Amino acid sequence: MNVNKIFASVLLILSFSWCNEENSITTEQEIHPAIILLGLGVAPSNQRMEFDILNISGGQPFKDFNLYLEVYPRFDIRLDSKAVSLGNIAIWLAMAIPINAIQSSDTSGFLAKYFITGSLWLASGSTHFVLLGDNLTGLSIFENHLFEWWVDKGNDWNISELGYMESFGLQANLFLSFVGGGILFEITNQRKNFGFFFQIKMFPIFGERPPKEK
Numbered sequence: 001m002n003v004n005k006i007f008a009s010v011l012l013i014l015s016f017s018w019c020n021e022e023n024s025i026t027t028e029q030e031i032h033p034a035i036i037l038l039g040l041g042v043a044p045s046n047q048r049m050e051f052d053i054l055n056i057s058g059g060q061p062f063k064d065f066n067l068y069l070e071v072y073p074r075f076d077i078r079l080d081s082k083a084v085s086l087g088n089i090a091i092w093l094a095m096a097i098p099i100n101a102i103q104s105s106d107t108s109g110f111l112a113k114y115f116i117t118g119s120l121w122l123a124s125g126s127t128h129f130v131l132l133g134d135n136l137t138g139l140s141i142f143e144n145h146l147f148e149w150w151v152d153k154g155n156d157w158n159i160s161e162l163g164y165m166e167s168f169g170l171q172a173n174l175f176l177s178f179v180g181g182g183i184l185f186e187i188t189n190q191r192k193n194f195g196f197f198f199q200i201k202m203f204p205i206f207g208e209r210p211p212k213e214k
Contacts, residue, residue: 032136033058036178037203039072043184045195047080055201058135059117066130071117074124074146076165087149087162088124095120123147128171136206138173142180148188163188167197177202 039052055072073092076085095116128135128142143166150161169182178201186193 032134033207034135034204036072036201037205039199039201041197041199043195043197046184046186046193046197047078048186049077049079050199051075051077052201057204058207066134068128068130068135069121070126070128071121072124072126076146076148078150081152082154083150083152083161085146085148085150087147090149091123091147092120133173135173137175140171140173141169142171142182143168148186150188161188161190163190169197171199176204178204 034057036055036057037053039050039055041050041052042048052072052074055070057068057070059069059071061067061069074085074088077083122145124146126142126144128140130138130140132138145167146165148161148163148165149159150163152158152161163186165184165186167182167184169180171178171180179199181196181198184193184195184197186195
């Protein structure tokens with residue numbers, strides 16, 4: 001991860017306002033929070049498939065800016081070797097205990113929420129910039145990223161491959177499904193890949209967040 005990526009990530013963590021209602025919405029735009037139950041993706045050129053579960057969508061880190069974040073556990077499989085990537089799943093499990101221990105009324109706990117949510121976003125998350133409409137219906141450009149720790153069952157349970165995945169593309173927000181695609185980069189200590197991917201997210205459960213007056 002280069003310096004620019006680290007700097008951008010720190011900014012997102014410090015300004016992340018998932019639970020801050022005062023900074024969550026403006027009268028110019030509406031960001032609809034949602035839990036998307038299932039996401040599927042495939043990258044034929046890279047021989048990999050992804051499964052997303054409980055995608056938390058609609059976090060807005062900055063006021064007056066059409067940017068929103070998604071956080072989700074992601075399960076990746078290599079179709080050629082049957083290896084699975086468990087890196088982000090491991091981080092989600094490691095964060096489960098501190099998440100449950102934090103009290104929302106405590107100031108230090110509130111700051112810890114920012115840190116934990118940002119850590120989960122870094123492990124496996126997505127950033128969307130809305131071009132048309134909002135994150136409910138419209139069009140957006142996005143990036144996905146994933147910390148990878150590959151477990152290769154076909155090679156005597158080899159767990160020595162670590163890396164990072166980054167993808168960029170366009171997504172059409174179609175209310176009950178979200179369809180997108182783009183380019184994908186995969187860099188690990190054992191391989192470097194470039195390819196194309198397609199994804200679809202389904203079964204969203206939307207929350208209500210009416211716009212606030214300035």
